[in-house]
Amino acid sequence: MSNFDQELDARGLNCPLPILRAKKALNDLDGGQVLRIVATDPGSVKDFQAFTRQTGNELLESGETDGEFTFLIKKAG
């Protein structure tokens, strides 16, 4: 797993909370910094793809291990 600047634990949260929490966390980062998110909501896989596509942030990595989904998002700018 690549480096990241901040981590967000979104485990146990359901739609739309993982996205809303991620948005909040990204607000506190500088452009180019990377947020790592861990979620258990299976819907978050498609949701984070759509979120990054629409916000211009970059989805660097997306993966699953033992029912946990991890995402690396690089903040735009």
Added chain:
Amino acid sequence: MADKKMALIATKGTLDWAYPPFILASTAAALGYEVEIFFTFYGLQLLKKDLNLKVSPLGNPGMPMPMAMDKWFPVLGTALPGMESVMTMMMKQKMKSKGVASVDELRSLSLEAGVRMIGCQMTVDLFDFKPSDFIDGVTFGGASTFMGFAGDSDVSLFV
């Protein structure tokens, strides 16, 4: 992306139907949309300071009931006094256990994200609601106010 707009009309005042407008509004705001919601008729309940929303199994055959009650419990039984409170309590417990946010939380997140909430003045008059019944940050207006925003929005939905 900053210029995209979404306009919603929220017309329902039950616990279940409180979710679509607030989920869409908070998410759209997170995606950079400018969002306005027009609350009319029973939808105004979603703007009350004291959110006392309920869900009813009565006349709602699509609602899954605990212990598969929808399979054997007589439909008339859903009209029994107290059923609404019991089902509301069970629904809230279920939501909590599944990590679904409360309506109050989603409403706060929407307001925090800059979602504008408009209450229908005509409905306020009709039901004799008091301005003090509603949360801060609500403005009141009519259909023309809604059209002023909806007219140039990218997404417009009636919930």
